[in-house]
Amino acid sequence: MNEHQNGPEDQLKTIIVTQKLTKIYGGGATRVAALKAVNIRVREGEFIAVLGPSxxxxxxxxxxxxxxDRPTRGRVIIDGVETSSVPERRLYRIRREKLGFIFQTYYLVPTLNALQNVLMPVLPMKENKRYRKRGERLLELVSLKDRMHHKPGELSGGEQQRVAIARALILNPGVILADEPTGNLDTKTGAEVIELMQRLNKERGKTFIIVTHDSRIAESAERVFYLMDGRLSDVPPEEH
Ligand SMILES: Nc1ncnc2c1ncn2[C@@H]1O[C@H](COP(=O)(O)OP(=O)(O)OP(=O)(O)O)[C@@H](O)[C@H]1O
Ligand SMILES: [Mg+2]
Structure with missing residues (x-):
């Protein structure tokens, strides 16, 4: 990546940047270098896909x-804050205020209905009643108005993922981080979820960083990166 180019993206604010980000799990015989000196710059409003095999x-x-999680070496800077130099309490606040997470397996609570799941992140807050209407509106946004009182077991995979997307939006984060958001969905449902994420990007300005092996997400992304054995590149591996 050329940091000195003068493209239109240079006018946009950097929201997350990594510098030589390295993560090593374990040690000795079980040592795995999962990330090797990864440099990535994410600007506000971008829709980024990171493609890579299992x-x-x-x-x-x-x-x-x-x-x-914390890097072994290198730095992660979120909205100007170098994460390794701040206490966990501050990281928790940054996560809550700036980031929304969507996971491959949804992580919905089976005993709670769709609306209650969307409201999960605000439960610890004193003023959480204020969020009920917002939760309802978000479920409407993801086309689940008539499923609000259904529990996850009574919803299809795509519907559960849409509940998870609504939950990621409840505290109105600027950035959504999604891990294989279409991994457990059939082609059609996956396409609907991709469309929804794109709509949130275009109409609400949400920044998306999606890691996936689904090449359809890459097709709809503005910028695509490729992760191979812990190394990030902006050219597909076969072009090396
Ligand atoms: N907690 C851990 N301890 C040790 N090794 C780990 C740990 N988590 C991941 N790894 C290893 O690090 C490497 C990267 O794992 P990671 O989960 O990031 O891959 P991934 O690209 O998300 O794969 P998938 O597509 O299967 O989800 C793998 O070789 C994995 O075995
Ligand atoms: Mg994974």
Missing amino acids: GSGKTTLLNMLGAL
Whole structure:
């Protein structure tokens, strides 16, 4: 990536940047270098896909970009804050205020209905009643108005993923980090979820970073990166 180019993206604010981000799990015989000196710059309003096969480091990268885990070496800077130099309490606040997470397996609570699941992130807050209307509106936005009182077991996979997307939006984050958001969905439902994410990007200005092996997401992304064995590149591996 050329940091000195003068493209229109230079006018946009950088929201997440990594510098030589390296993550090593374990040690000795079980040592795995999951990320190797990854440099990525994410600007506000971008729709980015990171493509890579199983085990290439996608989830590890997303966890680092979302400050869910700490790098072994290198830096992750979220909205100007260098994450390794701040206490966990501050990271928790950054995650809550700036980031929304969508996981491959949805992580919905089976005993709660769709609306209650969407409201999960605000439950610890004193003023959480204020969010009920917003939760309803978000479920409407993801076309689940008539499923609000259904529990996850009574929803299809695509509907569950849409509940998870609504939940990621409840605190109105600027950035959504998504791990294989279409991984468990059939082609048609997957396409609907991609369309929904694009709509949120175009109409609401949400920044998306999606890690996936679904090449259809790459087709709809503005910028595509490729992760191979822990190394990030902006050219597909076969072109090396
Ligand atoms: N907690 C951990 N301890 C040790 N090794 C790990 C840990 N988490 C991941 N790894 C290893 O790091 C590498 C990258 O894992 P990661 O989960 O980031 O891959 P991925 O690209 O998300 O794969 P998938 O597409 O299968 O989800 C893999 O080789 C994996 O075995
Ligand atoms: Mg993964």
